[in-house]
Amino acid sequence: MEFKHVPIMLDACIEGLNIKGNGVYFDGTLGGGGHSGEILGRLTSGKLIATDLDDEAIAAAKEKLSFYGDKFLPVHGNFKNFKEIIRGFGFNGLDGILLDLGVSSYQLDNRSRGFSYMGNGKLDMRMDGSQDFSAYDVINGYGENELRNVISAYGEERFAGKIAAAIVKKRAEGEIRTTGELAEIIEEAIPKKFRGEGHPAKRTFQAVRIEVNGELRGLKECIYDMIRSLNPGGRIAIITFHSLEDRVVKQCFKDLETDCVCDKRLPVCVCGKKKEIEVLTKKPITASARELQNNPRAKSAKLRIAEKLQITRKIKI
Numbered sequence: 001m002e003f004k005h006v007p008i009m010l011d012a013c014i015e016g017l018n019i020k021g022n023g024v025y026f027d028g029t030l031g032g033g034g035h036s037g038e039i040l041g042r043l044t045s046g047k048l049i050a051t052d053l054d055d056e057a058i059a060a061a062k063e064k065l066s067f068y069g070d071k072f073l074p075v076h077g078n079f080k081n082f083k084e085i086i087r088g089f090g091f092n093g094l095d096g097i098l099l100d101l102g103v104s105s106y107q108l109d110n111r112s113r114g115f116s117y118m119g120n121g122k123l124d125m126r127m128d129g130s131q132d133f134s135a136y137d138v139i140n141g142y143g144e145n146e147l148r149n150v151i152s153a154y155g156e157e158r159f160a161g162k163i164a165a166a167i168v169k170k171r172a173e174g175e176i177r178t179t180g181e182l183a184e185i186i187e188e189a190i191p192k193k194f195r196g197e198g199h200p201a202k203r204t205f206q207a208v209r210i211e212v213n214g215e216l217r218g219l220k221e222c223i224y225d226m227i228r229s230l231n232p233g234g235r236i237a238i239i240t241f242h243s244l245e246d247r248v249v250k251q252c253f254k255d256l257e258t259d260c261v262c263d264k265r266l267p268v269c270v271c272g273k274k275k276e277i278e279v280l281t282k283k284p285i286t287a288s289a290r291e292l293q294n295n296p297r298a299k300s301a302k303l304r305i306a307e308k309l310q311i312t313r314k315i316k317i
Ligand SMILES: C[S@@+](CC[C@H](N)C(=O)[O-])C[C@H]1O[C@@H](n2cnc3c(N)ncnc32)[C@H](O)[C@@H]1O
Pocket: 005, 006, 007, 008, 028, 029, 030, 031, 032, 033, 034, 035, 036, 051, 052, 053, 054, 057, 077, 078, 079, 080, 100, 101, 102, 103, 104, 105, 127
């Protein structure tokens, strides 16, 4: 199957990153290489390091972007390990970072990857094929409470309890092996009058995917570290697809944009907190009507961009 993914809010991301030809850039979510290709096209002596957990994405992007030679440094790995990865290439700071979180269209559309509630694939959902733990283990191995907690926390699903109970009941008859079986169990567990907009299994599939790939684990700490690894004037652009991720990004940006947090009644600052970034998107950027027409998957996407201030702390990486 061909690796297809339409990059989301491409122009806004590239403009927002304000790319310098000789800069060092990091794309944590390479996917189909759409954003990376545009970054690379603007580099002269600069470099782009790009990670993806999915070795199929890495292989496809290596081929697609081979024209850029050693400007392009792809790594099969987790962007949360960016410090070691960057250091491994001998860099100690970044001029720009892009995160386009979540899954690619290729992962969603490829039934054998088991991400989609449409069609019928084996329960998998691993971004990284070398990982053992998959959706099969969550659905067949987690206790009812654990399942409910995952579906509720990561899917914000009000019927998490009913869905967890239905999964446990069904698997007493035999293992649940496919996305089709799971989607059917979820649909039946949600009362008919609440099966409103969108597919009833959407939220639960999102929750299981987040659990399988540990998507929210350490994300906040990673974003803080990424921002602190930016050179002065460097920029970070992050695209999120659901409120759980967006909340993390929004809060990190807000915290790092805030100066002294001392009680206003104190005559002098004792906390020492200094503003580290300027948030360039007071409200998140969303896809235009035109983009949505061509790519409905951009519907829930939100883009936030921030710039590292000139005199701020920078961690050693
Ligand atoms: C939305 S797609 C990125 C698409 C890409 N911007 C493009 O233009 O083609 C997200 C990609 O990030 C990868 N990914 C998600 N979380 C990751 C992580 N923690 N570390 C590395 N890659 C990750 C997924 O495997 C997927 O290929």
